[in-house]
Amino acid sequence: MLNIIKRNFSTSFTIFIFAGVIITLAFISPSFFDFYNILSVLGQATFVAIPAVGLSMIMISGNFNLSFVGVIGVSAVTVGVLMSRGVPLFIALLVGLAICLAVDLSNAFLIIKMKIHPWLCTLATMLAMLGLETAISGGYFISARSSLFMDLRFGSFLGFPFAVWILALVFLVFYYVMHKRPLGFHIYAVGTNPEAARKAGIKVDLVKFIPWIFMAILSWVTSFMYLIQLSGYPPEAANISLLTVILAVFFGMAISTKNVINVPGTVLGAVFVALMGNGLSLAGVSSYWIKLVEGVILIAVIMSNSLGSDELVQL
Numbered sequence: 001m002l003n004i005i006k007r008n009f010s011t012s013f014t015i016f017i018f019a020g021v022i023i024t025l026a027f028i029s030p031s032f033f034d035f036y037n038i039l040s041v042l043g044q045a046t047f048v049a050i051p052a053v054g055l056s057m058i059m060i061s062g063n064f065n066l067s068f069v070g071v072i073g074v075s076a077v078t079v080g081v082l083m084s085r086g087v088p089l090f091i092a093l094l095v096g097l098a099i100c101l102a103v104d105l106s107n108a109f110l111i112i113k114m115k116i117h118p119w120l121c122t123l124a125t126m127l128a129m130l131g132l133e134t135a136i137s138g139g140y141f142i143s144a145r146s147s148l149f150m151d152l153r154f155g156s157f158l159g160f161p162f163a164v165w166i167l168a169l170v171f172l173v174f175y176y177v178m179h180k181r182p183l184g185f186h187i188y189a190v191g192t193n194p195e196a197a198r199k200a201g202i203k204v205d206l207v208k209f210i211p212w213i214f215m216a217i218l219s220w221v222t223s224f225m226y227l228i229q230l231s232g233y234p235p236e237a238a239n240i241s242l243l244t245v246i247l248a249v250f251f252g253m254a255i256s257t258k259n260v261i262n263v264p265g266t267v268l269g270a271v272f273v274a275l276m277g278n279g280l281s282l283a284g285v286s287s288y289w290i291k292l293v294e295g296v297i298l299i300a301v302i303m304s305n306s307l308g309s310d311e312l313v314q315l
Contacts, residue, residue: 025279043163049270052248054215062191067122070129076223076233080142100216108212143232
């Protein structure tokens with residue numbers, strides 16, 4: 001009974017934060033709920049939601065990842081540089097995907113097989129990738145222009161920008177994988193109790209590797225979204241979003257009645273973060289204060305998670 005009360009408090013508290021922030025922003029920013037502003041927010045949310053879905057799956061499996069911000073950057077700047085040197089777009093994108101897969105599979109091997117702590121391993125990888133990104137780009141904006149990027153950036157289907165459709169596709173695919181297929185149940189089982197999962201006949205190490213492959217693919221998709229939406233890649237753009245990605249995952253966990261990380265909650269958390277940033281910007285709030293607000297809300301959400309469960313996700 002006590003655990004049920006705790007979980008209900010956690011969920012209610014987080015929903016209260018969500019509703020309070022949205023109502024306040026709508027009050028101080030009259031154009032906040034404008035249809036085209038909402039579409040813009042959903043487009044901005046892709047930069048957070050897509051890597052957050054990947055991070056959520058890794059956390060569900062019992063691991064953690066910080067390196068995706070560097071992986072996204074290296075993939076994006078590599079594609080941009082290759083395009084500037086005349087390499088066909090398809091080949092450049094394949095190289096970007098290969099980089100994402102190579103780095104995340106290396107992370108998986110070091111963490112799962114070599115037993116290196118995921119925080120230490122992925123922190124080191126993040127620093128290495130951020131350094132490599134700077135070495136490739138020289139610390140400058142890397143331009144990436146193509147007719148495909150322009151069509152995807154400014155085009156729409158049924159009145160919705162392609163960025164929104166890409167986000168919807170990512171959500172549907174990974175919701176189906178994680179919540180409707182045996183693989184998703186196996187990932188949850190491995191993350192909850194690997195020994196019990198092994199006794200049940202689940203190949204624990206193999207199942208733990210799979211979320212890293214998903215993370216690599218989603219990091220590549222995110223780098224692609226940067227190139228589409230910004231016609232290039234600003235220095236350490238993904239690194240700036242690290243906090244918001246983590247906030248989205250924990251927000252999704254907090255609104256779950258079972259107090260577990262899940263794909264729908266993660267995407268909703270990313271949209272919430274994007275709405276909050278957009279609303280504060282419309283109200284004239286400095287970006288520095290926006291980060292402060294995000295940090296405070298992250299602390300509040302983590303506190304509500306700790307009150308809603310006797311055990312947080314083991315990172």
